[in-house]
Amino acid sequence: MAKRKAAFYSMTIPALLLFFAFHTFPTLQGIFYSFTNWDGYSDGYDFVGFKNFAALFQDENVLNAYLFTFKYAIVVTILINVISLLIALGLNARIKFRNFFRGVYFLPNVLGVLIVGYIFNYIFANAIPKLGEMLGSETLAINILGSEQWAWIGIVIVAVWQGIAFNTILYLAGLQTIPRDLYEASDIDGAGKWQTFWSITFPMLAAFFTINMVLAMKNSLMVFDQIVALTGGGPGRATQSIAMLIYQGGFQGGEFAYQSANAVIYFIVIVVISVFQLKFLQKREMDA
Amino acid sequence: MKKTISFMLVSLLFVMALAGCGGGTKDTNSEPAASGGGDSKPAGEKVKLEFFQNKPEAKASFDELVKKFNEANPNITITQVNPPDAETVLKTRVAKKDVPDIIGLGATDTYAQLAKSGLFEDLSGNSLKDNIQPAYLNMLNKLTGSETVYGIPFTANASGVIYNKKMFDELGLTIPKTWDELLATAQKVKDAGKTAFYLTVKDSWTTMVPFNSLSTDILGIDFYAERAGGKVKFDSPEFREVAEKQLKLLDYGEKDLYGKGYNDGNTAFAKGESAMYLQGVWAIPEILKANPDAELGVFPFPATNDEARNKVISGVDTLLAISKNTKHPEEAKKFIEFLLQPENVQAFIDEQKAFSAVKGVNQSDAIVQGFNGAFESGAIEDFSDHYIPGAVKADTIIQGFLQKKDIDAYVKQFDKEWDKVAARK
Amino acid sequence: MTKKRSTNWFITILITLGSLLILFPLYMTVSIALKNPEEMAESIFSLPTGLHFDNFTRAIEATDFFSAFKNSVVITVIAVCFILLTNSLVSYAVARNMNHKFFKGLYFYFISAMFIPFQIIMLPVVKLTTDLHMNNIPGLIILYIVYGLAFNIFVYVGYIRSIPIELEEAATVDGASTYGTFWRIIFPLLAPINATVAILSCLSTWNDFMLPLIILSKPESYTLPLVQYVFQGQFSTDYNLAFASYLLALAPMVIVYLVAQKWIINGITQGAVKS
Numbered sequence: 001m002a003k004r005k006a007a008f009y010s011m012t013i014p015a016l017l018l019f020f021a022f023h024t025f026p027t028l029q030g031i032f033y034s035f036t037n038w039d040g041y042s043d044g045y046d047f048v049g050f051k052n053f054a055a056l057f058q059d060e061n062v063l064n065a066y067l068f069t070f071k072y073a074i075v076v077t078i079l080i081n082v083i084s085l086l087i088a089l090g091l092n093a094r095i096k097f098r099n100f101f102r103g104v105y106f107l108p109n110v111l112g113v114l115i116v117g118y119i120f121n122y123i124f125a126n127a128i129p130k131l132g133e134m135l136g137s138e139t140l141a142i143n144i145l146g147s148e149q150w151a152w153i154g155i156v157i158v159a160v161w162q163g164i165a166f167n168t169i170l171y172l173a174g175l176q177t178i179p180r181d182l183y184e185a186s187d188i189d190g191a192g193k194w195q196t197f198w199s200i201t202f203p204m205l206a207a208f209f210t211i212n213m214v215l216a217m218k219n220s221l222m223v224f225d226q227i228v229a230l231t232g233g234g235p236g237r238a239t240q241s242i243a244m245l246i247y248q249g250g251f252q253g254g255e256f257a258y259q260s261a262n263a264v265i266y267f268i269v270i271v272v273i274s275v276f277q278l279k280f281l282q283k284r285e286m287d288a
Numbered sequence: 289m290k291k292t293i294s295f296m297l298v299s300l301l302f303v304m305a306l307a308g309c310g311g312g313t314k315d316t317n318s319e320p321a322a323s324g325g326g327d328s329k330p331a332g333e334k335v336k337l338e339f340f341q342n343k344p345e346a347k348a349s350f351d352e353l354v355k356k357f358n359e360a361n362p363n364i365t366i367t368q369v370n371p372p373d374a375e376t377v378l379k380t381r382v383a384k385k386d387v388p389d390i391i392g393l394g395a396t397d398t399y400a401q402l403a404k405s406g407l408f409e410d411l412s413g414n415s416l417k418d419n420i421q422p423a424y425l426n427m428l429n430k431l432t433g434s435e436t437v438y439g440i441p442f443t444a445n446a447s448g449v450i451y452n453k454k455m456f457d458e459l460g461l462t463i464p465k466t467w468d469e470l471l472a473t474a475q476k477v478k479d480a481g482k483t484a485f486y487l488t489v490k491d492s493w494t495t496m497v498p499f500n501s502l503s504t505d506i507l508g509i510d511f512y513a514e515r516a517g518g519k520v521k522f523d524s525p526e527f528r529e530v531a532e533k534q535l536k537l538l539d540y541g542e543k544d545l546y547g548k549g550y551n552d553g554n555t556a557f558a559k560g561e562s563a564m565y566l567q568g569v570w571a572i573p574e575i576l577k578a579n580p581d582a583e584l585g586v587f588p589f590p591a592t593n594d595e596a597r598n599k600v601i602s603g604v605d606t607l608l609a610i611s612k613n614t615k616h617p618e619e620a621k622k623f624i625e626f627l628l629q630p631e632n633v634q635a636f637i638d639e640q641k642a643f644s645a646v647k648g649v650n651q652s653d654a655i656v657q658g659f660n661g662a663f664e665s666g667a668i669e670d671f672s673d674h675y676i677p678g679a680v681k682a683d684t685i686i687q688g689f690l691q692k693k694d695i696d697a698y699v700k701q702f703d704k705e706w707d708k709v710a711a712r713k
Numbered sequence: 714m715t716k717k718r719s720t721n722w723f724i725t726i727l728i729t730l731g732s733l734l735i736l737f738p739l740y741m742t743v744s745i746a747l748k749n750p751e752e753m754a755e756s757i758f759s760l761p762t763g764l765h766f767d768n769f770t771r772a773i774e775a776t777d778f779f780s781a782f783k784n785s786v787v788i789t790v791i792a793v794c795f796i797l798l799t800n801s802l803v804s805y806a807v808a809r810n811m812n813h814k815f816f817k818g819l820y821f822y823f824i825s826a827m828f829i830p831f832q833i834i835m836l837p838v839v840k841l842t843t844d845l846h847m848n849n850i851p852g853l854i855i856l857y858i859v860y861g862l863a864f865n866i867f868v869y870v871g872y873i874r875s876i877p878i879e880l881e882e883a884a885t886v887d888g889a890s891t892y893g894t895f896w897r898i899i900f901p902l903l904a905p906i907n908a909t910v911a912i913l914s915c916l917s918t919w920n921d922f923m924l925p926l927i928i929l930s931k932p933e934s935y936t937l938p939l940v941q942y943v944f945q946g947q948f949s950t951d952y953n954l955a956f957a958s959y960l961l962a963l964a965p966m967v968i969v970y971l972v973a974q975k976w977i978i979n980g981i982t983q984g985a986v987k988s
Contacts, residue, residue: 041401
């Protein structure tokens with residue numbers, strides 16, 4: 001038995017050491033720098049205590065990035081989950097060419113986010129305005145990514161277009177775990193479609209709903225690649241996400257320590273939201 | 289059938305992986321030689337040096353010069369590295385103490401920061417600088433705030449207005465010398481149902497081009513040093529004039545000016561979609577690529593009604609510096625010496641439509657003749673944004689302002705961001 | 714109960730319309746990649762009239778496509794193989810000792826890393842990898858294997874715990890070592906979840922852009938997404954060239970997907986249901 005334990009330790013300890021060296025140690029370094037004034041390239045730095053953290057809370061740009069990121073993440077999470085659930089229900093219905101359509105809807109998931117961003121960048125800049133001209137629509141004839149008010153919608157569209165693929169497949173998997181006889185029983189009871197959905201389908205999908213919500217939320221809170229490809233954070237700071245602000249300020253602006261402090265706060269926020277989501281949704285799962 | 293295909297695919301992948309592995313090992317073997325560059329080596333062995341430069345437009349031109357140098361110096365091998373987002377990459381590499389041997393960089397805030405951190409070799413006593421126009425050496429000194437020479441200016445750029453000669457002829461327009469004339473010219477173009485300026489606000493950096501002209505001409509280049517010293521504020525009548533004129537330009541832009549970027553602008557202007565284009569000479573090769581027959585000319589941006597104050601904005605486009613940590617400073621200097629030879633500078637500026645920082649080498653391209661007068665009379669001044677700390681993100685502030693059009697908020701934001709960044713130091 | 718219900722045409726039509734929205738950007742990509750500027754000037758939506766494959770030859774030349782393709786394949790294949798072999802082993806040790814403080818702690822330690830924003834470790838990692846001479850392809854592969862643990866352990870542990878422990882106990886009685894038990898009994902049983910992990914790590918490694926961007930410093934080791942980023946500036950206004958290059962970068966994964974579509978979707982479905 002001791003030999004068995006030793007084997008288990010030998011399986012995990014190298015992984016633990018590597019993980020510590022390449023992940024935890026850099027994280028600690030990052031936290032360490034957040035208490036300094038290091039710019040990222042100079043030789044020396046001083047300790048400044050909590051100065052960076054205090055400054056963060058008075059920085060409008062930081063507030064702006066958090067507001068944008070939350071607005072974006074909430075909208076994307078809701079849209080992705082609603083749309084992919086609808087598509088999954090559609091794919092699970094009696095339709096023609098089901099496997100073909102399932103394949104089509106999953107396709108965006110295998111494409112690189114950056115390249116998809118570049119393709120949509122062209123579509124927003126050229127294809128949609130051309131379409132707008134043809135239709136004589138003033139609103140469509142402008143590049144949505146250039147508008148301070150609407151640029152974020154463009155990023156939402158790209159994220160949703162790509163994000164629904166994975167969640168649809170998960171919901172579809174969930175739908176297929178629901179035994180047919182449940183529906184048949186409900187049919188006999190004379191329940192309507194809507195009623196069936198709320199009383200059978202949705203509760204049975206609760207676990208999938210939880211995992212999809214958490215995944216979609218976490219991914220959209222960390223949004224970066226799409227913004228690099230679409231707007232670079234502009235116009236002005238209209239689409240500057242937290243990840244983007246940390247990258248731009250920390251690496252291009254030479255305020256590495258300050259943005260490290262921002263990253264620490266960002267980390268705490270993500271953890272709090274994820275824990276809260278899990279607790280809340282799992283509680284609901286139980287109730288249902 | 290399907291199985292056969294997937295089997296073939298898997299085998300193909302596997303073979304490629306193996307082939308790749310072979311290649312990969314080779315790579316790692318050659319690595320120490322390439323990156324070490326300075327390991328003590330027996331006499332007669334090749335010296336390998338890395339030349340890092342930040343202009344994607346100039347990659348091909350530098351490639352040719354590097355090739356020529358390598359052929360003439362069999363014991364030295366220079367490798368050019370030109371990554372995207374080069375300034376960020378350079379900063380990360382500095383952070384990991386992996387500074388390239390020779391660095392080609394614009395005279396920007398990044399250069400100033402790196403020079404001040406003592407990364408570059410002191411070239412003050414070196415003969416390399418003797419043949420350089422003093423104006424550009426002074427520009428660098430002003431930027432770093434010291435008399436020490438850390439970088440040798442190689443080429444200069446110039447920005448102002450690029451115009452469509454054919455369209456100017458058709459509409460009977462002359463070159464405007466003052467701000468009022470500029471607006472009158474733009475109005476005539478507009479009345480003719482055409483676009484005066486093709487503005488590319490979607491790419492924030494392009495908004496800096498007219499800003500630099502307006503700011504440098506109206507406020508003077510010392511404004512930013514005074515701002516750093518706390519003697520002036522952005523919230524001042526002079527800076528408000530800059531802001532008002534920035535907004536005025538928007539009246540003469542194309543319809544979806546917020547949705548267009550630099551590439552769109554180059555193509556559209558090349559195809560005659562506007563009479564004028566507010567850009568620097570670096571855009572000219574790109575415009576000609578989109579339409580080789582475009583008839584182009586340039587003139588200084590007339591930011592004020594006082595002709596004498598309207599300067600061509602010109603800065604050091606590429607300066608050459610040597611890392612303090614290089615193991616082969618002599619060979620690195622030899623490469624810089626080679627680049628500075630008049631024939632090589634000439635070949636480079638002819639392709640790039642840039643101007644020479646080396647005495648006696650002139651830009652004779654017909655397109656940029658419009659700037660020659662200013663260069664001869666010395667009516668040139670540096671880019672304002674070279675004196676604005678990068679963390680202020682002037683381009684972002686300006687891009688936001690051009691959307692919101694709120695001058696009060698704009699000047700206050702500039703002051704606030706500036707103070708915030710200064711406080712963090 | 715036995716009545717056969719006919720096809721629901723209303724939903725079929727809705728699903729068709731939806732799939733057009735998914736396919737439209739891809740149609741644009743393919744058609745622009747095949748057109749020339751004159752055709753673009755006429756209409757950007759129409760089908761290409763001739764097939765301009767020279768866009769592809771130019772893109773291959775401009776971006777050194779085959780070198781980037783080779784790098785991406787090498788990185789993805791090696792990383793995925795090692796992820797499967799190592800991450801499952803670690804997960805096995807953890808899953809079988811969840812009642813033990815050390816292993817339970819380890820489980821949460823790895824999983825919590827999922828929530829750490831990459832930006833916080835970015836610069837320290839760059840420094841570290843340079844100091845260890847790991848700013849190259851082998852270094853990148855090691856990082857993928859190590860970072861994969863955070864998510865994969867979550868997937869594997871859930872699955873392994875559903876495998877009855879009696880199977881191993883029998884083997885242990887027969888005198889098999891713990892490693893032997895894992896490789897001979899457990900690992901083969903992991904096939905469905907291995908498929909899930911392989912697909913997900915393959916996609917994320919192949920499409921990753923941030924880590925190659927900051928780790929790889931030599932152009933000859935650039936990956937496909939990185940090359941698209943690098944040449945974004947050089948494509949400038951040549952949309953046909955740019956799109957041909959995008960298509961080349963997307964194509965390998967799309968081809969793999971088309972061939973192994975059923976397997977890939979089943980793999981992900983299985984993983985979702987089982988864990």
